[in-house]
Amino acid sequence: MNRRWKGDDTGAALPLVLVLVTVIAVVLGALLSFADTSVRTTVNLRDQAASAYTADGALQAGINAIRTSTFTGAAGEHCFGGSDTLSLPNFGGAGSAAVSCTADPAKVRIQCPSLSVCNRPGNAILTLGTGGEDGLNIQQPTGSSFKVHGIVYSNSNIRVVNGSLDTNTAVYARGTCSGTILSTPTPSCGFGGSSLGADPGYAPALTSVPPRQALPPCTKASSLVTFQPGYYDDAAGLSAMMSSSSKCKDSTFWFTPGTYYFDFHNSASVRPPSLPSGTDEWTVDNGYLVAGTPVDGSGRIIAKPPVPAQIPGACDNPIDDAKAVGVQFVFGGDSRLAVKAGQAEICGTYSAERPPVAVYGLTSGAESLVTTTLVPASVTGDFTGGTTASLSKVDGLGATWVSPGKSGGSATLTATGFAAAAAPPAGTILTSAKLRVTHRNDQGTNKDTRTAQFTPTGSSPISLTVSSPGGGSAVTDVTDVTSQLAQAVYDGTFAGGQLGYTVNVKHEGTELVDALQLDLAYTPPALRSESGCTQLMYPSSAACALVTTVNNSGNRFYVQGTTYAPKAVLDVTLNNATEPIFRFGVVARSLWVKETGSVTFTGAVIEVPDDSPGFVFGVYLSAYVCPGSSTCAPGGAPVARARVAYVDGDPANPVPGARQVSVLSWSGNR
Template sequence: MRSRIKHTDDSGAALVLALVFITVVAVVIAAVLSFADTSIRTTLRLRDQAAEAAAVDGAAQIAINKLQQGTFDGTVGKCFGPTLDTLDVPNFYQPPSGSAYSAAVKCTKDESKSSASPVVISAANKPGSAILTLGTTGDGLNIKVSGGGTIKVHGGIFSNSNITISQGVLSTNTSVTARGNCTGSITSDPARKCNIGTAADPRGNDPNYPAPTTTPTPPSFPVCSGNNKVIDFWPGLYTDLAKLNKMTDGSSCKNSIYVFNPGTYYFNFGGEWLIDSGYLIGGTPTTKPVGGTPPTIPGSCKSPIPPNPPPSDGWTNAGVQFVFGGDSRIRVKAAQVEICGTYSKTSPPIAVYGLKTAVDSVPAQSGCITATSSGCALIKTENSPSSKLYIQGTTYVPKAAVDISLNNATAQVFRYGVIARSLAISATGSFNLSSALIEVPDDSPGFGMRAVVNLKVYICSGAAKCSTDGDPNLQAMVGLADPSGKREITVYNWSVPR
């Protein structure tokens, strides 16, 4: 009897393989799903962090822009307005999803890093025009530039009579207005407006700046001890023209440096004071004068308008005021003269003042000074290569004429405006001044100002106003400066707590 071979069924093995395959696939899918879930949650967290970072940076930028556009000068007011040291920015940033972000930015001045007193320039302490002539007959303003050069002015020009440009060009960055005729080449923006007659225009009014109130008492007159000396003058009343001329006519004290120390000087000597030699400095010298070493003019005295000379820590300006009465007048021949007025936040820094009414024993201007024909100029300069005149402050001589001749001018003659009965300017063909010859400064909330503030930025989502309690989301140290009439911002530090 033969034995028969028995065949087995392998269907059970296939089932095992199927179960193994399903298990492996399930494990892999579970791992992939777990990884995907983690990745999605991480992406969402990163997205939230990115939105928060964008919001906090944006809030800080808004605060910095507010500082740059504001008027805070480190001493007056608050960072973000008269009373606000905290800036609230509601719902300013909308992320790709979720609620909008709001911010609160807290600002504090860093006293240890702030320096220099701000020099505010505003309508309260500057003339309304760079040139204002008050005479009602003849030429209020007369300009002649040989070779056809250009006299540049920074600020408005107003004449209560005529404007005559007999040769050359008069150019200003703003308006030119005359009650009478305008003759010659004039460029301005807007275009010149002439022959307005008696039409009301406050720009043509005498500002009537008050006369000084100090008592005019004669000081001790300085002694001349030879050439190339430093000779100090002191405030008070000067009536001896012979002594003044002997000091400055180039005979006894040739090439000396005449320092008129800060204060008010009254001149009532009846005649013309000739400055024909040496260097006259009116105000606080920027550096100590040394006999035999010519001072740098302009720049010899501390100007009421930084940065000439540049402002420094603890910047102060003590200047002079030259007050003329009667028919006293001054002529600059082959000398160099710089007169610096005194800065004030509430009035122009008047460096030269012509009296309209008497002050004590000093009479109002009279005689040839006030004569409208065949008269004499209160300030006159010669057409000499060695002659220089720079007035760092307002010239206010409403009853007098000013007659300026230029040869090698290198800077402004009248830096803070001139108000006179009439103004005549003549220049040689060598005259080549690219900047303004006469100017009033632009308004500035803190010319020369340097202040440092610390900003703390707090942000929140879903609320219109954020709390400033707790730790900030960002801190920054920001410097504010106005060295040249344009407000500047410097970020010294920018940190986000981790």
């Protein structure tokens, strides 16, 4: 018998059960998958953490291994004994590790084990004059304190007018001391002398005169005017550019890194037309002079300085940066620098072996007068028998021409050459230039005419004086052409020229051109010891200082490096100083400092850095981890890296375990 559905749900139970089972299975599957992922993530994170901890521990092991060794980064040495890899088998929970080591090429040595092995001066102030003027003269308002960080040593006297000289260490004077001097220990005046008072004899950054540079264009106010290293001889031009009436007033004058030689010749009695007369003092009376690698307010190197520049802090300071590349301003003769209403900052170049001398006054060298006789290189024309050799000297030989008959005739001779084997360099001052034409005719001179002209290469002809000799007697006609050749010689473009000689006679006879000569006397640029007014006793009315700053509310002057001028005087007036004006010390014949009542800077005005502000040597360390392995070797990407510096009390004799460790950077790939 067939059963029919009567309205109950007995037949629907099975599908509902199947749906429920399916839903539960999906949910459980998702939960189990999430749980599995979570477990695996936890395991991976735990492994990564273990690897990171192992790498950190490996770096610490490497750092300590070097700390307790005598490794100094010298050529041929290895960081870890006989290898640059430190193997750490079964090291930590992540397996084994290895540390590779590479020496850091950057080294700093400011430990100064001796005065001869040091990259800073032994004194903050060292004056070398021995009498006739104050060695150190400080003038300031009553109650003021002139502060110095480092030793003060005068080979003559120290005079403090009002206020006090205050240094954190010793003060020595071989002569007398007057005024209030605060030091530890008490000042040693009438001191017998020591090696601290000797001239350190720093060498300049150049051994010969660099190429002369023309002044850069100056056409727009508040612009960037860029100078290149080289030789500059025009103080008047520099001063005009950096004046309040200049076309480029309020500009930043950027002296790019390198060596600059300033030997001004504006006061010389003999000058080329383009070099204006004046004094040999370069005056910064407007704008912002920045010398060195430019940096921004945070000390980061930038491509070029801004306009206006922020002084101080406009160029890379060798105290702060062991990679600083700056300038050296070298002054010769009576050349000097004055900062009036302008602002200037000069940054030296860091060196591990010597102080970063930024301003240098030459102590030796002199100009030499060169005399030479230039002669033809080739001869053409109607004359015969003439050779360059026979025309180079007066010897009765030379080029001859015989008139064709009693009625006479005319003839020409053209000689080219008159160029020096080595052309005078740009900046050469021509003292004398004389053309000599030696000639004769063996007959009379009635109605004869003779002319000659010299055409310098690339220039206009110059008419020469030519007489009409007779009776066989030779004459030498001399024409002074100094003024016509001076500019080309100064520009370095003089390349000789061509001399044309024409004779027209009315009789028989033989015309002889015996010699054609150009006599030159000139003075090429030279490294010159400081001279002139810079060597007069200060402060007589005729004496002058190598560097002068005046009492002007707008001026600022900073030297980020050593100032070395053992034969000159520095005369500095402080107005708006916000940090030390002479970093890395001053060496001069005499130093005069004036503080005004408006000075608010209370720190050390002159300083040298303390010992060991940097490190003796450094290394780069990289840590590698090999999970589950009993050994490990460097390979692939390191798990962690570090840059570490070490400082030894005596770099030449390191003591294992006694060296100071500085971690400069630490990073990991996690």
